[in-house]
Amino acid sequence: MILPYHIKKLLLLLILFSLISCNKTNWYENFKETSKSPFGTYIVYNEAETLFNTDVKYLKENIYDYLFEEVRDDDFGNYICIKSEAAKLSNDGIDYLLSYIKQGNHALLSLNYFNEHLKDTLAITTANLDEYVYEPEALKNLDGTLFLENKTFKTQHYSYDRNIRKHYFNSYNPNTTVVLGTVDINGEKQPNFIKVYYGKGFLLLHTNPVVFTNFNMLTGREDYVANVFSYLPKASILWDSQIKSSSYSDTSEPPQDSIFNYFLKHPSLKWFLMLTAFGLILFMLFNARRKQRAIPIIKPLQNSTVEFTQTISNLYLKEANHKNLVDKKITYFLEKIREHYLIDTSNLNSTFIETLALKSNNDLNSTKYLIHKIIDLKKKAECTDVELMTLNTMIEKFLKK
Incomplete structure (x- = not known):
């Protein structure tokens, strides 16, 4: 399923004109079907009928309400949801959707965050090493390589230069699940695209929705999207825009x-x-x-400690010596490790990483990612504010375990 050349050319001109007309490009991920910004999904939605060669229904109501009021068992088709998170898909809505999947229908969900109820029902777990990275400047540094496991695409790889979170499926039921695609995580292939059989139907779950956005559809990566969509059978499409919550009270009867x-x-x-x-x-x-x-009004007593802290922080902010703060943050973290876990931090090798992950009850992959990040930052002569904030977030998350 590859876009014809004339369609590619038309879409490219359309996006170029829309970007030229804007004073400032919006680099935030919004995944809106009506948005022509880099990380909207205007192109993939408007070309869906061409890609699937079938009708596409844009859901202006909640999927739970739509299934309850309108859909018959024999005309559901394929359900598609490409968002950061399906916040409007409640637990009861998930159960109702799965009941249609079980009867022989299909769904594709590509999300940065999957609902816990959905994961529990399908017996899957996920890991997201970049869970706390939100800002465009930080996301810009997250490159990655994706693969498809089908023998037709086995020799191909798809490289992305930004916004690829280290998000993958950590565990799944091998009796009902097939791995369709992987992502490179610290040199190892981890599943990011799976097919979960459910009754007579199946769900396609994908952990990197950014690949479907306008930016990647216009930078020579549209073949990956077409290949992912090719796993859905030919049927009508229900495209969930996630713009409304359910008007029902999550029961089988409409509310009074x-x-x-x-x-x-x-x-x-x-x-x-x-x-x-x-x-x-x-x-x-x-x-x-x-x-x-x-x-x-009774004025509270002045806290000189807070004022001193503010003065010191303003001094560091004025000097913009981020490398100095990074070094102090690393020294503080390693001292914590020595004090709490009684581990020698003089050699940050693989044995140290495994011991630290075991004693701190942290995931091995996230521990490895943090230590490698520390090693890289110690070697640098200069550090940016984004690297400082990312390191601080990773250390705080690690110490909370």
């Missing part, structure tokens, strides 16, 4: 009208409600004056 809705349905009661609200507002405005003496 509230008293407020009942008032709004009848013009006379509606006017009564509006006049009452207006009268209450007038009453509050004319009675807003104080009816008791003002309570004197």
